[in-house]
Amino acid sequence: MAPQIITTIAKLREAVRAIRAAGRSLGLVPTMGALHDGHLSLVKRSNERCDVTLVTIFVNPTQFGPNEDLEKYPRTLDADLEALSELQVDIVFAPSNDELYPANFSTFVETAQVAEPLEGECRPGHFRGVITIVMKLFQIATADVAFFGRKDYQQAAVIQAMVRDLNVPIEVEVCPIIREEGGLALSSRNRYLTNDEREQSLAISRSLRMAEQLVCNGERDPTVVQRAIRQEFDTAGIDRIEYIAIANGETLEPAEQIDEGTVALIAAFVGSTRLIDNCLIGQSIAD
Amino acid sequence: MAPQIITTIAKLREAVRAIRAAGRSLGLVPTMGALHDGHLSLVKRSNERCDVTLVTIFVNPTQFGPNEDLEKYPRTLDADLEALSELQVDIVFAPSNDELYPANFSTFVETAQVAEPLEGECRPGHFRGVITIVMKLFQIATADVAFFGRKDYQQAAVIQAMVRDLNVPIEVEVCPIIREEGGLALSSRNRYLTNDEREQSLAISRSLRMAEQLVCNGERDPTVVQRAIRQEFDTAGIDRIEYIAIANGETLEPAEQIDEGTVALIAAFVGSTRLIDNCLIGQSIAD
Numbered sequence: 001m002a003p004q005i006i007t008t009i010a011k012l013r014e015a016v017r018a019i020r021a022a023g024r025s026l027g028l029v030p031t032m033g034a035l036h037d038g039h040l041s042l043v044k045r046s047n048e049r050c051d052v053t054l055v056t057i058f059v060n061p062t063q064f065g066p067n068e069d070l071e072k073y074p075r076t077l078d079a080d081l082e083a084l085s086e087l088q089v090d091i092v093f094a095p096s097n098d099e100l101y102p103a104n105f106s107t108f109v110e111t112a113q114v115a116e117p118l119e120g121e122c123r124p125g126h127f128r129g130v131i132t133i134v135m136k137l138f139q140i141a142t143a144d145v146a147f148f149g150r151k152d153y154q155q156a157a158v159i160q161a162m163v164r165d166l167n168v169p170i171e172v173e174v175c176p177i178i179r180e181e182g183g184l185a186l187s188s189r190n191r192y193l194t195n196d197e198r199e200q201s202l203a204i205s206r207s208l209r210m211a212e213q214l215v216c217n218g219e220r221d222p223t224v225v226q227r228a229i230r231q232e233f234d235t236a237g238i239d240r241i242e243y244i245a246i247a248n249g250e251t252l253e254p255a256e257q258i259d260e261g262t263v264a265l266i267a268a269f270v271g272s273t274r275l276i277d278n279c280l281i282g283q284s285i286a287d
Numbered sequence: 288m289a290p291q292i293i294t295t296i297a298k299l300r301e302a303v304r305a306i307r308a309a310g311r312s313l314g315l316v317p318t319m320g321a322l323h324d325g326h327l328s329l330v331k332r333s334n335e336r337c338d339v340t341l342v343t344i345f346v347n348p349t350q351f352g353p354n355e356d357l358e359k360y361p362r363t364l365d366a367d368l369e370a371l372s373e374l375q376v377d378i379v380f381a382p383s384n385d386e387l388y389p390a391n392f393s394t395f396v397e398t399a400q401v402a403e404p405l406e407g408e409c410r411p412g413h414f415r416g417v418i419t420i421v422m423k424l425f426q427i428a429t430a431d432v433a434f435f436g437r438k439d440y441q442q443a444a445v446i447q448a449m450v451r452d453l454n455v456p457i458e459v460e461v462c463p464i465i466r467e468e469g470g471l472a473l474s475s476r477n478r479y480l481t482n483d484e485r486e487q488s489l490a491i492s493r494s495l496r497m498a499e500q501l502v503c504n505g506e507r508d509p510t511v512v513q514r515a516i517r518q519e520f521d522t523a524g525i526d527r528i529e530y531i532a533i534a535n536g537e538t539l540e541p542a543e544q545i546d547e548g549t550v551a552l553i554a555a556f557v558g559s560t561r562l563i564d565n566c567l568i569g570q571s572i573a574d
Binding site: 009013104105106107108109110111112113114131132135136139140142161162165166167168169 | 296300391392393394395396397398399400401418419422423426427429448449452453454455456
Protein backbone atom coordinates (compact mmCIF):
# COMPACT_ATOMS: atom_id res chain seq x y z
CA MET A 1 0.00 0.00 0.00
CA ALA A 2 1.45 3.38 -0.98
CA PRO A 3 1.65 5.71 2.01
CA GLN A 4 0.03 9.13 2.07
CA ILE A 5 2.76 11.73 1.57
CA ILE A 6 2.42 14.89 3.65
CA THR A 7 4.74 17.89 3.46
CA THR A 8 3.18 20.46 5.81
CA ILE A 9 2.79 20.53 9.57
CA ALA A 10 -0.85 21.62 9.30
CA LYS A 11 -1.77 18.65 7.11
CA LEU A 12 0.07 16.26 9.37
CA ARG A 13 -1.75 17.58 12.44
CA GLU A 14 -5.01 17.08 10.58
CA ALA A 15 -4.13 13.49 9.72
CA VAL A 16 -3.10 12.79 13.32
CA ARG A 17 -6.37 14.23 14.59
CA ALA A 18 -8.27 11.82 12.34
CA ILE A 19 -6.18 8.88 13.59
CA ARG A 20 -6.86 9.92 17.20
CA ALA A 21 -10.56 10.43 16.54
CA ALA A 22 -10.68 6.87 15.25
CA GLY A 23 -9.09 5.68 18.49
CA ARG A 24 -6.03 4.25 16.72
CA SER A 25 -2.55 4.14 18.21
CA LEU A 26 0.30 5.85 16.37
CA GLY A 27 3.93 4.80 15.92
CA LEU A 28 6.58 7.29 14.78
CA VAL A 29 9.78 6.37 12.89
CA PRO A 30 11.91 9.51 12.43
CA THR A 31 14.52 9.14 9.67
CA MET A 32 16.75 11.23 7.43
CA GLY A 33 15.77 9.06 4.46
CA ALA A 34 18.29 7.00 2.45
CA LEU A 35 16.44 4.11 3.99
CA HIS A 36 18.04 0.71 4.56
CA ASP A 37 16.97 -2.46 6.33
CA GLY A 38 17.77 -0.87 9.68
CA HIS A 39 15.08 1.75 9.14
CA LEU A 40 12.72 -0.86 7.75
CA SER A 41 13.15 -2.95 10.90
CA LEU A 42 11.90 0.06 12.90
CA VAL A 43 8.86 0.31 10.62
CA LYS A 44 8.14 -3.38 11.11
CA ARG A 45 8.43 -2.99 14.86
CA SER A 46 6.03 -0.04 14.76
CA ASN A 47 3.60 -2.16 12.71
CA GLU A 48 3.73 -4.79 15.43
CA ARG A 49 2.98 -2.36 18.22
CA CYS A 50 0.81 0.39 16.72
CA ASP A 51 -2.28 0.65 14.53
CA VAL A 52 -0.81 3.38 12.35
CA THR A 53 2.82 4.02 11.37
CA LEU A 54 4.17 7.44 10.47
CA VAL A 55 7.65 7.68 8.92
CA THR A 56 9.32 11.07 8.74
CA ILE A 57 12.00 11.78 6.13
CA PHE A 58 13.96 14.96 6.77
CA VAL A 59 17.68 15.64 6.47
CA ASN A 60 17.95 17.86 9.52
CA PRO A 61 20.50 20.62 8.86
CA THR A 62 20.92 21.65 12.52
CA GLN A 63 22.56 18.37 13.46
CA PHE A 64 25.38 18.69 10.92
CA GLY A 65 28.55 20.57 11.79
CA PRO A 66 30.01 23.13 9.36
CA ASN A 67 32.56 20.64 8.03
CA GLU A 68 30.26 17.64 7.88
CA ASP A 69 28.41 15.95 5.02
CA LEU A 70 25.10 17.84 4.95
CA GLU A 71 25.49 18.67 1.27
CA LYS A 72 26.41 15.23 0.09
CA TYR A 73 24.14 13.31 2.49
CA PRO A 74 22.12 10.93 0.25
CA ARG A 75 18.62 12.11 -0.64
CA THR A 76 16.72 9.27 -2.27
CA LEU A 77 13.05 10.06 -1.73
CA ASP A 78 11.73 8.00 -4.66
CA ALA A 79 13.63 4.89 -3.63
CA ASP A 80 12.62 5.49 0.00
CA LEU A 81 8.94 5.68 -0.90
CA GLU A 82 9.25 2.53 -2.93
CA ALA A 83 10.87 0.67 -0.06
CA LEU A 84 8.16 1.89 2.31
CA SER A 85 5.35 0.97 -0.08
CA GLU A 86 6.25 -2.68 0.46
CA LEU A 87 5.56 -2.30 4.16
CA GLN A 88 2.57 -1.07 6.10
CA VAL A 89 3.26 2.66 6.31
CA ASP A 90 0.25 4.94 6.51
CA ILE A 91 1.88 8.34 6.33
CA VAL A 92 5.24 9.69 5.18
CA PHE A 93 6.01 13.19 6.43
CA ALA A 94 8.62 14.77 4.15
CA PRO A 95 8.70 18.50 4.90
CA SER A 96 10.97 21.20 3.46
CA ASN A 97 13.61 22.98 5.55
CA ASP A 98 11.47 26.11 5.65
CA GLU A 99 8.51 24.18 6.99
CA LEU A 100 10.48 23.05 10.05
CA TYR A 101 12.88 25.99 10.36
CA PRO A 102 11.04 29.14 9.29
CA ALA A 103 12.69 32.55 9.46
CA ASN A 104 13.32 33.69 13.06
CA PHE A 105 13.54 30.13 14.33
CA SER A 106 15.56 30.45 17.52
CA THR A 107 14.65 27.79 20.10
CA PHE A 108 16.76 24.76 20.89
CA VAL A 109 16.66 21.91 23.35
CA GLU A 110 19.93 20.90 24.96
CA THR A 111 20.79 18.12 27.31
CA ALA A 112 24.01 17.84 29.24
CA GLN A 113 25.58 14.77 30.88
CA VAL A 114 24.89 11.88 28.50
CA ALA A 115 25.27 14.21 25.48
CA GLU A 116 28.69 15.49 26.47
CA PRO A 117 31.26 12.73 25.86
CA LEU A 118 32.02 10.77 22.65
CA GLU A 119 29.84 12.09 19.80
CA GLY A 120 29.24 15.22 21.86
CA GLU A 121 32.97 15.94 21.86
CA CYS A 122 33.57 14.96 18.24
CA ARG A 123 30.49 16.71 16.87
CA PRO A 124 29.80 19.89 18.89
CA GLY A 125 26.17 20.95 18.54
CA HIS A 126 25.16 17.64 16.93
CA PHE A 127 22.89 16.45 19.73
CA ARG A 128 21.40 19.92 20.17
CA GLY A 129 20.25 19.67 16.56
CA VAL A 130 19.09 16.08 16.99
CA ILE A 131 16.96 16.56 20.07
CA THR A 132 15.54 19.85 18.83
CA ILE A 133 14.23 18.25 15.64
CA VAL A 134 13.11 15.14 17.51
CA MET A 135 11.26 17.32 20.02
CA LYS A 136 9.56 19.16 17.15
CA LEU A 137 8.52 15.88 15.51
CA PHE A 138 7.25 14.56 18.86
CA GLN A 139 5.13 17.71 19.29
CA ILE A 140 3.72 17.56 15.78
CA ALA A 141 3.08 13.82 15.59
CA THR A 142 1.98 13.32 19.23
CA ALA A 143 2.65 9.60 18.67
CA ASP A 144 2.34 6.89 21.30
CA VAL A 145 5.70 5.29 20.59
CA ALA A 146 8.79 6.46 18.68
CA PHE A 147 11.30 3.95 17.33
CA PHE A 148 15.05 4.52 17.07
CA GLY A 149 17.92 2.20 16.20
CA ARG A 150 20.57 1.21 18.74
CA LYS A 151 23.24 1.80 16.07
CA ASP A 152 23.13 5.42 17.22
CA TYR A 153 23.49 4.33 20.82
CA GLN A 154 24.29 7.71 22.34
CA GLN A 155 21.61 9.44 20.27
CA ALA A 156 19.01 7.08 21.70
CA ALA A 157 20.31 7.76 25.23
CA VAL A 158 20.17 11.52 24.67
CA ILE A 159 16.62 11.33 23.32
CA GLN A 160 15.59 9.21 26.29
CA ALA A 161 17.12 11.77 28.68
CA MET A 162 15.23 14.56 26.92
CA VAL A 163 11.92 12.68 27.08
CA ARG A 164 12.47 11.91 30.77
CA ASP A 165 13.61 15.42 31.76
CA LEU A 166 10.94 17.34 29.83
CA ASN A 167 8.16 14.81 30.61
CA VAL A 168 7.33 14.34 26.93
CA PRO A 169 4.30 12.04 26.73
CA ILE A 170 5.79 9.44 24.38
CA GLU A 171 7.46 6.06 24.77
CA VAL A 172 10.85 5.63 23.12
CA GLU A 173 11.71 2.11 21.96
CA VAL A 174 15.31 1.43 20.99
CA CYS A 175 15.61 -1.41 18.47
CA PRO A 176 18.49 -3.78 17.66
CA ILE A 177 21.27 -2.95 15.23
CA ILE A 178 20.79 -4.50 11.80
CA ARG A 179 24.03 -5.67 10.13
CA GLU A 180 25.15 -6.82 6.72
CA GLU A 181 26.20 -10.43 6.45
CA GLY A 182 29.85 -9.48 6.99
CA GLY A 183 28.90 -7.64 10.19
CA LEU A 184 28.96 -4.02 9.03
CA ALA A 185 26.21 -2.10 10.82
CA LEU A 186 23.75 -0.68 8.30
CA SER A 187 24.09 3.08 7.83
CA SER A 188 23.02 5.51 5.15
CA ARG A 189 26.66 6.57 5.02
CA ASN A 190 27.86 3.09 4.01
CA ARG A 191 27.09 4.02 0.42
CA TYR A 192 30.03 6.44 0.52
CA LEU A 193 32.42 3.47 0.91
CA THR A 194 34.49 2.06 -1.96
CA ASN A 195 34.75 -1.72 -2.17
CA ASP A 196 38.16 -1.67 -0.49
CA GLU A 197 36.91 0.60 2.27
CA ARG A 198 33.89 -1.62 2.82
CA GLU A 199 36.26 -4.54 3.32
CA GLN A 200 38.38 -2.49 5.69
CA SER A 201 35.35 -1.31 7.65
CA LEU A 202 34.56 -4.88 8.68
CA ALA A 203 37.27 -4.51 11.30
CA ILE A 204 34.87 -2.35 13.31
CA SER A 205 32.21 -4.97 13.93
CA ARG A 206 34.87 -7.70 14.09
CA SER A 207 36.62 -5.85 16.91
CA LEU A 208 33.34 -5.49 18.79
CA ARG A 209 32.56 -9.20 18.49
CA MET A 210 36.03 -9.92 19.75
CA ALA A 211 35.54 -7.54 22.67
CA GLU A 212 32.30 -9.28 23.53
CA GLN A 213 34.09 -12.62 23.42
CA LEU A 214 36.87 -11.37 25.70
CA VAL A 215 34.27 -10.34 28.28
CA CYS A 216 32.46 -13.63 27.83
CA ASN A 217 35.78 -15.35 28.63
CA GLY A 218 36.08 -13.37 31.85
CA GLU A 219 37.96 -10.18 30.97
CA ARG A 220 36.75 -7.25 33.12
CA ASP A 221 39.45 -4.65 32.52
CA PRO A 222 38.32 -1.90 30.10
CA THR A 223 41.86 -0.97 29.09
CA VAL A 224 42.63 -4.55 28.03
CA VAL A 225 39.51 -4.69 25.87
CA GLN A 226 40.18 -1.24 24.47
CA ARG A 227 43.74 -2.25 23.54
CA ALA A 228 42.49 -5.39 21.80
CA ILE A 229 40.05 -3.34 19.73
CA ARG A 230 42.76 -0.90 18.78
CA GLN A 231 44.98 -3.80 17.72
CA GLU A 232 42.24 -4.95 15.35
CA PHE A 233 42.09 -1.48 13.84
CA ASP A 234 45.86 -1.34 13.44
CA THR A 235 45.82 -4.66 11.63
CA ALA A 236 43.10 -3.45 9.28
CA GLY A 237 44.94 -0.20 8.65
CA ILE A 238 42.23 2.05 10.13
CA ASP A 239 44.24 4.86 11.69
CA ARG A 240 41.75 7.69 12.04
CA ILE A 241 39.95 6.60 15.18
CA GLU A 242 37.81 9.20 16.96
CA TYR A 243 37.15 7.09 20.01
CA ILE A 244 37.12 3.56 21.34
CA ALA A 245 35.12 3.82 24.54
CA ILE A 246 34.20 1.24 27.16
CA ALA A 247 31.43 3.02 28.99
CA ASN A 248 28.55 2.74 31.41
CA GLY A 249 25.58 2.03 29.18
CA GLU A 250 23.37 4.57 30.93
CA THR A 251 25.63 7.50 31.75
CA LEU A 252 28.19 6.86 28.95
CA GLU A 253 30.91 7.69 31.43
CA PRO A 254 34.07 5.56 31.13
CA ALA A 255 33.61 2.18 32.81
CA GLU A 256 36.07 1.46 35.59
CA GLN A 257 35.33 -2.20 35.38
CA ILE A 258 33.25 -4.11 32.85
CA ASP A 259 29.86 -5.23 34.14
CA GLU A 260 26.57 -6.31 32.61
CA GLY A 261 25.60 -2.74 31.66
CA THR A 262 28.85 -1.91 29.86
CA VAL A 263 28.81 -0.81 26.24
CA ALA A 264 31.70 -0.50 23.80
CA LEU A 265 31.36 2.41 21.38
CA ILE A 266 33.50 3.18 18.37
CA ALA A 267 33.78 6.06 15.94
CA ALA A 268 36.35 5.96 13.16
CA PHE A 269 36.96 7.19 9.67
CA VAL A 270 37.34 4.64 6.90
CA GLY A 271 38.63 6.68 4.01
CA SER A 272 36.68 9.92 4.29
CA THR A 273 33.60 8.22 5.74
CA ARG A 274 32.89 8.47 9.45
CA LEU A 275 31.37 5.27 10.82
CA ILE A 276 30.04 4.47 14.29
CA ASP A 277 29.15 1.18 15.89
CA ASN A 278 28.61 -0.23 19.36
CA CYS A 279 28.02 -3.43 21.29
CA LEU A 280 26.61 -4.22 24.72
CA ILE A 281 29.71 -6.23 25.53
CA GLY A 282 28.67 -6.96 29.11
CA GLN A 283 25.49 -8.82 28.27
CA SER A 284 27.01 -12.26 28.77
CA ILE A 285 27.66 -11.31 32.41
CA ALA A 286 23.90 -10.90 32.94
CA ASP A 287 23.06 -14.27 31.40
CA MET B 288 -15.81 24.06 45.16
CA ALA B 289 -12.49 22.96 46.57
CA PRO B 290 -10.08 21.86 43.84
CA GLN B 291 -8.47 18.44 43.79
CA ILE B 292 -4.86 18.82 44.91
CA ILE B 293 -2.31 16.71 43.04
CA THR B 294 1.38 16.55 43.83
CA THR B 295 2.76 13.91 41.47
CA ILE B 296 3.18 13.85 37.71
CA ALA B 297 1.73 10.35 37.47
CA LYS B 298 -1.49 11.37 39.26
CA LEU B 299 -1.81 14.48 37.14
CA ARG B 300 -1.44 12.46 33.93
CA GLU B 301 -4.15 10.14 35.20
CA ALA B 302 -6.49 13.05 35.92
CA VAL B 303 -5.80 14.57 32.49
CA ARG B 304 -6.53 11.24 30.81
CA ALA B 305 -9.93 11.14 32.54
CA ILE B 306 -10.67 14.72 31.41
CA ARG B 307 -9.74 13.80 27.84
CA ALA B 308 -11.73 10.59 27.93
CA ALA B 309 -14.76 12.66 28.92
CA GLY B 310 -14.16 14.89 25.88
CA ARG B 311 -13.64 18.01 28.02
CA SER B 312 -11.32 20.88 27.11
CA LEU B 313 -8.53 21.83 29.51
CA GLY B 314 -7.15 25.24 30.46
CA LEU B 315 -3.78 25.60 32.20
CA VAL B 316 -2.79 28.49 34.48
CA PRO B 317 0.87 28.09 35.52
CA THR B 318 1.77 30.12 38.63
CA MET B 319 4.41 30.32 41.35
CA GLY B 320 1.66 30.73 43.95
CA ALA B 321 1.33 33.82 46.17
CA LEU B 322 -1.80 34.35 44.14
CA HIS B 323 -3.31 37.79 43.59
CA ASP B 324 -6.14 39.14 41.44
CA GLY B 325 -3.87 39.00 38.38
CA HIS B 326 -3.63 35.22 38.68
CA LEU B 327 -7.33 34.97 39.48
CA SER B 328 -8.17 36.87 36.29
CA LEU B 329 -6.31 34.14 34.36
CA VAL B 330 -8.37 31.48 36.13
CA LYS B 331 -11.58 33.33 35.26
CA ARG B 332 -10.50 33.58 31.63
CA SER B 333 -9.74 29.85 31.58
CA ASN B 334 -13.20 29.20 33.03
CA GLU B 335 -14.72 31.18 30.18
CA ARG B 336 -12.86 29.27 27.50
CA CYS B 337 -12.35 25.74 28.83
CA ASP B 338 -14.41 23.03 30.52
CA VAL B 339 -11.76 22.24 33.10
CA THR B 340 -9.18 24.54 34.70
CA LEU B 341 -5.85 23.34 36.05
CA VAL B 342 -3.75 25.73 38.16
CA THR B 343 -0.13 24.83 38.87
CA ILE B 344 1.66 26.23 41.89
CA PHE B 345 5.41 25.75 41.83
CA VAL B 346 8.19 28.15 42.77
CA ASN B 347 10.55 27.18 39.98
CA PRO B 348 14.15 27.31 41.24
CA THR B 349 15.79 27.25 37.79
CA GLN B 350 14.45 30.68 36.87
CA PHE B 351 16.04 32.43 39.86
CA GLY B 352 19.59 33.74 39.65
CA PRO B 353 22.07 33.02 42.45
CA ASN B 354 21.54 36.48 43.99
CA GLU B 355 17.79 36.61 43.55
CA ASP B 356 14.90 36.07 45.93
CA LEU B 357 14.27 32.30 45.62
CA GLU B 358 14.57 31.79 49.37
CA LYS B 359 12.31 34.61 50.41
CA TYR B 360 9.79 34.27 47.54
CA PRO B 361 6.37 34.08 49.23
CA ARG B 362 4.95 30.57 49.65
CA THR B 363 1.33 30.80 50.74
CA LEU B 364 -0.27 27.54 49.68
CA ASP B 365 -3.14 27.62 52.21
CA ALA B 366 -4.18 31.14 51.24
CA ASP B 367 -3.76 30.24 47.55
CA LEU B 368 -6.05 27.24 47.86
CA GLU B 369 -8.61 29.33 49.70
CA ALA B 370 -8.57 31.98 46.97
CA LEU B 371 -8.93 29.30 44.30
CA SER B 372 -11.77 27.56 46.15
CA GLU B 373 -13.91 30.63 45.48
CA LEU B 374 -13.45 30.13 41.75
CA GLN B 375 -14.06 27.19 39.46
CA VAL B 376 -10.73 25.38 39.66
CA ASP B 377 -10.83 21.63 39.14
CA ILE B 378 -7.23 20.69 39.84
CA VAL B 379 -4.30 22.31 41.60
CA PHE B 380 -0.94 20.76 40.76
CA ALA B 381 1.52 21.59 43.55
CA PRO B 382 4.56 19.32 43.10
CA SER B 383 7.80 19.23 45.07
CA ASN B 384 11.14 20.29 43.58
CA ASP B 385 12.23 16.65 43.38
CA GLU B 386 9.12 15.72 41.43
CA LEU B 387 9.97 18.17 38.65
CA TYR B 388 13.76 18.17 38.96
CA PRO B 389 14.86 14.67 39.96
CA ALA B 390 18.54 13.78 40.30
CA ASN B 391 20.37 13.80 36.94
CA PHE B 392 17.98 16.34 35.46
CA SER B 393 19.99 17.93 32.67
CA THR B 394 17.79 19.12 29.78
CA PHE B 395 16.91 22.73 29.11
CA VAL B 396 15.05 24.66 26.46
CA GLU B 397 16.58 27.92 25.33
CA THR B 398 15.36 30.54 22.94
CA ALA B 399 17.47 33.33 21.52
CA GLN B 400 16.33 36.62 19.94
CA VAL B 401 13.32 37.75 21.96
CA ALA B 402 14.84 36.32 25.16
CA GLU B 403 18.12 38.21 24.83
CA PRO B 404 17.51 41.89 25.65
CA LEU B 405 15.97 43.48 28.79
CA GLU B 406 15.17 40.74 31.33
CA GLY B 407 17.52 38.44 29.43
CA GLU B 408 20.40 40.83 30.09
CA CYS B 409 19.45 41.66 33.67
CA ARG B 410 18.65 38.08 34.65
CA PRO B 411 20.97 35.68 32.81
CA GLY B 412 19.48 32.19 32.64
CA HIS B 413 16.06 33.40 33.82
CA PHE B 414 14.17 32.63 30.61
CA ARG B 415 15.98 29.32 30.20
CA GLY B 416 14.50 28.32 33.56
CA VAL B 417 11.09 29.75 32.68
CA ILE B 418 10.63 28.05 29.34
CA THR B 419 12.07 24.78 30.58
CA ILE B 420 9.51 24.55 33.39
CA VAL B 421 6.73 25.81 31.14
CA MET B 422 7.64 23.20 28.53
CA LYS B 423 7.55 20.50 31.22
CA LEU B 424 4.12 21.66 32.43
CA PHE B 425 2.86 21.79 28.84
CA GLN B 426 4.02 18.20 28.31
CA ILE B 427 2.49 16.94 31.53
CA ALA B 428 -0.82 18.82 31.31
CA THR B 429 -1.31 18.59 27.52
CA ALA B 430 -3.83 21.42 27.90
CA ASP B 431 -5.68 23.10 25.06
CA VAL B 432 -4.93 26.65 26.18
CA ALA B 433 -2.42 28.12 28.64
CA PHE B 434 -3.00 31.54 30.19
CA PHE B 435 -0.27 34.04 31.08
CA GLY B 436 -0.40 37.66 32.22
CA ARG B 437 0.89 40.50 30.08
CA LYS B 438 2.59 41.97 33.18
CA ASP B 439 5.47 39.67 32.29
CA TYR B 440 5.44 40.92 28.72
CA GLN B 441 8.76 39.49 27.62
CA GLN B 442 8.11 36.17 29.35
CA ALA B 443 4.90 35.79 27.34
CA ALA B 444 6.80 36.63 24.14
CA VAL B 445 9.50 34.08 24.95
CA ILE B 446 6.93 31.37 25.69
CA GLN B 447 5.13 32.15 22.44
CA ALA B 448 8.42 31.87 20.53
CA MET B 449 9.11 28.51 22.16
CA VAL B 450 5.64 27.19 21.34
CA ARG B 451 5.98 28.39 17.75
CA ASP B 452 9.53 27.09 17.21
CA LEU B 453 9.03 23.68 18.83
CA ASN B 454 5.50 23.22 17.43
CA VAL B 455 4.03 22.62 20.88
CA PRO B 456 0.34 21.75 20.43
CA ILE B 457 -1.09 24.36 22.77
CA GLU B 458 -2.58 27.83 22.41
CA VAL B 459 -1.08 30.57 24.54
CA GLU B 460 -3.40 33.39 25.54
CA VAL B 461 -1.86 36.51 27.04
CA CYS B 462 -4.25 38.34 29.36
CA PRO B 463 -4.39 42.01 30.44
CA ILE B 464 -2.41 43.42 33.35
CA ILE B 465 -4.44 43.78 36.54
CA ARG B 466 -3.59 46.88 38.60
CA GLU B 467 -4.31 48.21 42.08
CA GLU B 468 -6.46 51.31 42.23
CA GLY B 469 -3.39 53.53 42.34
CA GLY B 470 -2.05 51.89 39.18
CA LEU B 471 0.58 49.53 40.60
CA ALA B 472 0.62 46.32 38.54
CA LEU B 473 -0.22 43.34 40.73
CA SER B 474 2.78 41.17 41.53
CA SER B 475 3.56 38.59 44.17
CA ARG B 476 6.63 40.71 44.95
CA ASN B 477 4.53 43.77 45.89
CA ARG B 478 4.20 42.30 49.35
CA TYR B 479 7.91 43.02 49.91
CA LEU B 480 7.18 46.78 49.71
CA THR B 481 6.93 49.04 52.76
CA ASN B 482 4.16 51.64 52.73
CA ASP B 483 6.59 54.34 51.63
CA GLU B 484 7.98 52.15 48.88
CA ARG B 485 4.49 51.28 47.69
CA GLU B 486 3.80 55.01 47.37
CA GLN B 487 7.07 55.53 45.52
CA SER B 488 6.40 52.59 43.19
CA LEU B 489 3.32 54.33 41.78
CA ALA B 490 5.72 56.39 39.66
CA ILE B 491 6.21 53.31 37.46
CA SER B 492 2.62 52.98 36.23
CA ARG B 493 2.23 56.80 36.29
CA SER B 494 5.17 57.17 33.94
CA LEU B 495 3.72 54.56 31.58
CA ARG B 496 0.34 56.32 31.51
CA MET B 497 2.16 59.54 30.76
CA ALA B 498 4.13 57.87 27.98
CA GLU B 499 0.92 56.56 26.49
CA GLN B 500 -0.54 60.07 26.63
CA LEU B 501 2.50 61.56 24.91
CA VAL B 502 2.09 59.10 22.04
CA CYS B 503 -1.64 59.78 21.94
CA ASN B 504 -0.74 63.48 21.57
CA GLY B 505 1.47 62.70 18.58
CA GLU B 506 4.94 62.04 19.98
CA ARG B 507 6.77 59.42 17.91
CA ASP B 508 10.35 59.79 19.11
CA PRO B 509 11.37 56.97 21.52
CA THR B 510 14.11 59.03 23.14
CA VAL B 511 11.69 61.81 24.03
CA VAL B 512 9.30 59.34 25.67
CA GLN B 513 12.15 57.55 27.40
CA ARG B 514 13.43 60.82 28.81
CA ALA B 515 9.97 61.75 30.08
CA ILE B 516 9.69 58.40 31.90
CA ARG B 517 13.11 58.86 33.45
CA GLN B 518 12.09 62.33 34.62
CA GLU B 519 9.12 60.80 36.43
CA PHE B 520 11.45 58.33 38.15
CA ASP B 521 13.85 61.12 39.17
CA THR B 522 10.99 63.08 40.69
CA ALA B 523 9.84 60.02 42.64
CA GLY B 524 13.38 59.31 43.80
CA ILE B 525 13.66 55.91 42.10
CA ASP B 526 17.29 55.76 41.09
CA ARG B 527 17.98 52.07 40.57
CA ILE B 528 16.52 51.64 37.10
CA GLU B 529 17.46 48.48 35.20
CA TYR B 530 15.91 49.56 31.93
CA ILE B 531 13.41 51.90 30.36
CA ALA B 532 12.87 50.44 26.90
CA ILE B 533 10.75 51.59 23.99
CA ALA B 534 10.68 48.47 21.87
CA ASN B 535 9.06 46.63 19.01
CA GLY B 536 6.29 44.62 20.67
CA GLU B 537 7.17 41.44 18.78
CA THR B 538 10.95 41.37 18.55
CA LEU B 539 11.59 43.51 21.67
CA GLU B 540 14.32 45.28 19.73
CA PRO B 541 14.61 49.04 20.38
CA ALA B 542 11.99 50.94 18.39
CA GLU B 543 13.42 53.53 15.99
CA GLN B 544 10.09 55.27 15.82
CA ILE B 545 6.95 54.70 17.84
CA ASP B 546 4.20 52.91 15.94
CA GLU B 547 1.09 50.96 16.83
CA GLY B 548 3.06 47.87 17.87
CA THR B 549 5.43 49.70 20.23
CA VAL B 550 5.67 48.69 23.87
CA ALA B 551 7.32 50.52 26.76
CA LEU B 552 8.95 48.22 29.30
CA ILE B 553 10.39 49.13 32.67
CA ALA B 554 12.38 47.31 35.32
CA ALA B 555 13.46 49.13 38.45
CA PHE B 556 14.23 48.56 42.08
CA VAL B 557 12.09 50.25 44.67
CA GLY B 558 14.00 49.72 47.87
CA SER B 559 15.30 46.19 47.53
CA THR B 560 12.32 45.00 45.49
CA ARG B 561 12.66 44.60 41.73
CA LEU B 562 9.47 45.57 39.92
CA ILE B 563 8.59 45.35 36.22
CA ASP B 564 5.75 46.89 34.26
CA ASN B 565 4.89 47.66 30.66
CA CYS B 566 2.40 49.38 28.41
CA LEU B 567 1.44 49.08 24.76
CA ILE B 568 1.96 52.79 24.32
CA GLY B 569 1.32 52.72 20.56
CA GLN B 570 -2.23 51.40 20.76
CA SER B 571 -3.82 54.81 20.24
CA ILE B 572 -2.12 54.98 16.82
CA ALA B 573 -4.03 51.88 15.74
CA ASP B 574 -7.39 53.28 16.88
